[in-house]
Amino acid sequence: MAATKKISAVLLFVLVNACGNNFPVIHDFKNEDFTLLNADSAEMNFPSVFKGKIIVAGFIFTNCPDICPLTTNNMRIIQEKLKELKMGNVEFAAISFDPKHDTPKVLRDYIRIRKFDTDNWTFFTGNQQVIDSLLKVSEVFAIPSDTSFVAGEEKVTFIHTDRIMLIDGDLRIRKNYPGSTINIDEIIDDIQKL
Amino acid sequence: MKKIILLIITAIIFVGCNSIEKKEAKISKEIEIKNPWIRSAAAGMNTALFFDLKNNSEADDSLVSVESDAAELIQIHETIKAPNGMMQMKEIGKVSVRKGTEMKFKPMGKHIMFILLHEDLPAGDSVEVKFNFSKAKSMSQKVVVKDFTK
Structure with a gap:
């Protein structure tokens, strides 16, 4: 009887652990790459540049005053917690869906003023068509809504998907x-299971 | 005689000033701006101001506008959920606050949108902000700049 209980417990343990990382594949980037620009204007192929690492990717635009700062703040907290856990196999990516405004210089200002840790966090911009293709396969929507000209500068806001996605190695x-x-x-738990 | 007149004048001035001070204190307490903070942002960018607005007066009131030299344009906005997990932001003309109630301007809700900042707003700095109401007297307040609240 005791042996049966032990076997059941072991089977349950195996089953739970086997299913633990059984996340469905939402999209496979295997045959796709998107040439983006980082904040230093260097071209990087996303996501293959991070192949072998887990990627936490968020979608933002720097003129967003409310939702996107919450997203980047959550990414910052995740980054800090993973560092505490000494999990070094994770890269962070913040991808702008407003490349017209979010030039590499604007991204550098954004990083500087909010003091983001860029050790394993890349901010991306790039060609609008390339960004749109990436958004499409990621099922992220960003539709320009209110556009205004303030002191001669075009300011666009977006109706957009509120999204962080987890990409495996x-x-x-x-x-x-x-x-x-x-x-x-x-997400910390999910990253540990991947 | 001159001394008596001088004493009377002094007393009148003292009582008068005191009542003005009391009146001003009463006016300023009709509306309270509590826990204000503005999110850090670089020159040229947009950012948002958050606070709690308490109406202690005997009448309903409205926040009609906000002024500051920190930005080119300042509007009252609200973030709302759109279908399919989308988020959007809309300008709202004014915000009513019923007597005896408190309204929170917070992330993912109502906020004051600062458009096209004139200078960098790094965490730790502060900006002077003036709040204008439909009934209560306008009030100016220094608002601290923060990166995040958590």
Whole structure:
């Protein structure tokens, strides 16, 4: 009887652990690459540049005053927690869906003023068509809404998907989260399971 | 005689000033701006101001506008959820605050949008902000700049 209980417990343990990382594949980037620009204006192929590492990617525009700062703040907290856990196999990517405004210089200002840790965090901009293609396969929507000219400068706001996505080391999107309200413990747990 | 007149004048001035001070204090307490903070941002960018607005007066009131030298344009905005997990932001003309109630301007809700900042607003700095109401007297307040609240 005791042996049966032990076997059951072992089977349950194996089953739970086997299913633990069984996230569905939402999208496979295996045959796709998107040439983007980082904040130093250097070309990088996303996501293959991070192949072999887990990627936490968020979508933002720097003129966004409310939702996107919450998303980047959540990414900052995740980054800090993973560093505490000494998990060095994770890269962070913040991808702008407003490349017309978010030039590499604007991204540098954004990083500087908010003091983001760029050790393993890259901010991306790039060609609008390339960004749009990336958004499409990621099922992220960003539709320009209010456009105004302030002191001669065009200011565009967007209706946009609130998204952080988790990509595994084989470049597959495994889970999506609401960027501004993500459960930090949940994604940390998911990263540990991948 | 001169001394008496001088004493009376002094007393009148003292009582008068005191009542003005009390009146001003009463006016300023009709509306309270609590826990204000503005998110850090670089020159040329947009950012948002958050606070709690408490109406202690006997009448409903409205926040009609906000002024500051920190930005080219300042508007009252609200973030709202759109279908399919999308988010959007809209300008709202004014915000009513019923008597005896408190309204929170917070992330993912109502906020004051600072458009096209004139200078960098790094965390730790502060900006002077003037709040204008439909009934209560306008009030100016220094607002601290923060990166994040958590």
